[in-house]
Amino acid sequence: MHTSIQVENLTRVFNRRGTAPFHALRGVSFDVSHGEIFGLLGPNGAGKTTTIKIMATLLLPTSGRVTVAGFDVEREYARVRPLISLISGGETSGYGILTVEEQLWMFSQFYGMETPVARARIEEYLRVVGMWDSRRQQMNRLSTGMRQKVNLVRGLVTDPNVLFLDEPTLGVDVEASVVIRRIVRDWVQEKPERSVILTTHYMAEADELCSRVAIINHGLILANAAPSQLKQDLDSRAHYEITLDRLDGEQLDRITAVMGEGNDLVLGADKVTNSPMLMAHLMHESDIARLITALAAQGAALEYMRKLEPTLEDAFLKMVGRRFEDEEETASPVS
Amino acid sequence: MKGFLASMYVGLQIESNWTKKWVWLLYLAAYPVGSFLAVIILYGVFGQKTGLLPYALYGTIFYYSLSMVFFDMAFSVHDDREHYQTLKYIFLSSTSYRTYLCGRAATRYLIALAGIGINLCWLVPVLHLPFHPSWAYLMAGAFLGYLVAAGLGLAMASVFLLTIKLDVDVVDALFGGLFVLSGALFPPTAFPAVFARIAEFVPMSPFIELMRRAISGKVLTTFLSDMSTVQLLGRVALSAAILFALGSVLVSFGSRQAQRKGYIDVTTAF
Numbered sequence: 001m002h003t004s005i006q007v008e009n010l011t012r013v014f015n016r017r018g019t020a021p022f023h024a025l026r027g028v029s030f031d032v033s034h035g036e037i038f039g040l041l042g043p044n045g046a047g048k049t050t051t052i053k054i055m056a057t058l059l060l061p062t063s064g065r066v067t068v069a070g071f072d073v074e075r076e077y078a079r080v081r082p083l084i085s086l087i088s089g090g091e092t093s094g095y096g097i098l099t100v101e102e103q104l105w106m107f108s109q110f111y112g113m114e115t116p117v118a119r120a121r122i123e124e125y126l127r128v129v130g131m132w133d134s135r136r137q138q139m140n141r142l143s144t145g146m147r148q149k150v151n152l153v154r155g156l157v158t159d160p161n162v163l164f165l166d167e168p169t170l171g172v173d174v175e176a177s178v179v180i181r182r183i184v185r186d187w188v189q190e191k192p193e194r195s196v197i198l199t200t201h202y203m204a205e206a207d208e209l210c211s212r213v214a215i216i217n218h219g220l221i222l223a224n225a226a227p228s229q230l231k232q233d234l235d236s237r238a239h240y241e242i243t244l245d246r247l248d249g250e251q252l253d254r255i256t257a258v259m260g261e262g263n264d265l266v267l268g269a270d271k272v273t274n275s276p277m278l279m280a281h282l283m284h285e286s287d288i289a290r291l292i293t294a295l296a297a298q299g300a301a302l303e304y305m306r307k308l309e310p311t312l313e314d315a316f317l318k319m320v321g322r323r324f325e326d327e328e329e330t331a332s333p334v335s
Numbered sequence: 336m337k338g339f340l341a342s343m344y345v346g347l348q349i350e351s352n353w354t355k356k357w358v359w360l361l362y363l364a365a366y367p368v369g370s371f372l373a374v375i376i377l378y379g380v381f382g383q384k385t386g387l388l389p390y391a392l393y394g395t396i397f398y399y400s401l402s403m404v405f406f407d408m409a410f411s412v413h414d415d416r417e418h419y420q421t422l423k424y425i426f427l428s429s430t431s432y433r434t435y436l437c438g439r440a441a442t443r444y445l446i447a448l449a450g451i452g453i454n455l456c457w458l459v460p461v462l463h464l465p466f467h468p469s470w471a472y473l474m475a476g477a478f479l480g481y482l483v484a485a486g487l488g489l490a491m492a493s494v495f496l497l498t499i500k501l502d503v504d505v506v507d508a509l510f511g512g513l514f515v516l517s518g519a520l521f522p523p524t525a526f527p528a529v530f531a532r533i534a535e536f537v538p539m540s541p542f543i544e545l546m547r548r549a550i551s552g553k554v555l556t557t558f559l560s561d562m563s564t565v566q567l568l569g570r571v572a573l574s575a576a577i578l579f580a581l582g583s584v585l586v587s588f589g590s591r592q593a594q595r596k597g598y599i600d601v602t603t604a605f
Contacts, residue, residue, distance in 0.1 A: 110337075
């Protein structure tokens with residue numbers, strides 16, 4: 001698969017008056033292939049927005065090298081820019097006095113697009129996001145979700161090869177988030193040379209969209225793998241939650257002995273029905289068959305059973321040691 | 336060119352889209368009056384004997400047109416970065432930031448010229464101003480004057496790109512200083528020789544004098560009177576070329592430095 005983006009040993013230091021230099025990135029390396037949606041996950045101030053800004057030619061690195069479509073973002077930024085689009089969430093960008101259509105047409109002109117082509121694409125994407133009927137509304141009359149949809153259309157109308165999505169669903173309602181995710185997924189599959197870099201606070205979003213994610217914290221990449229791989233690496237055991245009609249301590253001891261070492265069984269009670277509930281942590285997925293047989297041998301009938309899958313958030317928590325927090329982005333050059 | 340025209344369109348919408356078209360046209364006519372009124376009172380009422388009203392009024396009018404370009408370019412940086420939050424998207428587009436700034440300011444310039452035109456329709460007959468326009472000089476001067484102001488505006492924009500908090504005072508001071516030094520309001524020859532000498536080299540002076548002559552059809556004071564109109568035009572063309580080139584270099588430099596510092600998308604909620 002061809003490489004779309006290559007990030008090599010990237011560092012960025014912000015020097016701020018009166019405070020010690022802030023090392024936002026401390027040697028970040030990864031690459032993104034064509035056709036890929038690559039996620040950058042990390043708490044606020046981890047360095048993900050700084051990384052995206054450097055890749056999108058908004059910020060220069062202190063050291064290291066980034067290439068997009070083979071062009072160096074530091075030296076050949078003029079060749080990179082026509083190939084990329086940046087869409088940031090959680091902002092109210094746009095000329096409020098322009099209508100949706102005018103705003104989108106204006107940006108298409110900044111990319112030198114022919115007006116008929118631009119108008120056709122604007123209509124196509126506005127219909128996709130369900131905003132064609134709102135095309136004559138002024139930007140300042142739109143809701144946050146609608147503005148973000150327009151922002152997405154702005155990014156797509158110019159037909160870029162690389163889409164940088166920085167928290168694209170931040171502050172957006174569920175319906176708009178679903179639409180945005182669907183469009184991004186479809187868009188990247190339309191042409192083989194396309195790729196997406198996504199930063200998000202929403203683990204489920206990254207899990208759903210990304211073929212690979214890099215977990216970044218304190219300017220360092222802690223992991224870089226497919227979400228399924230990260231979850232698997234977290235715990236190789238299989239976990240089950242089983243509700244039974246009856247099971248006592250003695251029966252449990254006998255079943256534990258049958259299952260052997262490495263398979264942990266914890267007996268509790270269902271919070272709603274108060275029925276016995278067994279948490280089974282098994283060495284191998286196939287051990288579930290032996291467990292069900294052992295339970296049947298003890299006369300316990302299954303009422304309900306489900307397999308517990310580790311989430312991307314579990315993997316994130318294990319690596320970063322904390323959940324996403326609502327702290328301020330510490331990499332801002334202003335603070 | 337598409338980027339330039341789109342920028343002009345944004346400029347027009349920002350200027351005019353806040354109200355109904357007829358209210359805006361009324362505003363267009365009324366807006367410059369404030370700038371001229373003080374001059375009319377100063378020279379038309381109190382300083383009537385000096386005979387300097389045409390000199391000062393034409394000077395002020397054309398200085399006003401340049402200042403619109405100058406101010407628009409400087410404030411566009413903050414406007415787009417902080418208020419509209421579009422600066423980063425403009426930077427990432429295929430249109431150069433210089434082109435964008437020039438497009439937006441061009442609209443402002445044309446609006447200012449339209450306002451001047453409307454007001455001259457009543458100023459000339461009411462105040463008996465000399466009016467023997469040379470349209471060729473007026474058009475050439477208007478174009479070159481735009482380049483002069485754009486060069487200065489680009490230089491100011493480059494400073495604002497590297498400033499994360501808006502400092503209106505700096506622009507005001509510069510605007511005021513250039514207004515006096517350019518001889519827009521007073522003939523610099525009325526002041527000590529050194530002042531007149533400085534005024535000759537203020538980039539806006541030859542433009543303003545050229546436009547005075549082009550519209551009135553005569554030399555109104557001794558300031559720059561040793562130069563023919565053609566020479567003045569040449570001087571304005573030279574100033575335009577130098578200032579526009581300088582402004583372009585500075586805005587490129589400012590853009591690169593802003594990229595280095597991370598100022599392109601910075602917001603301070605000013």
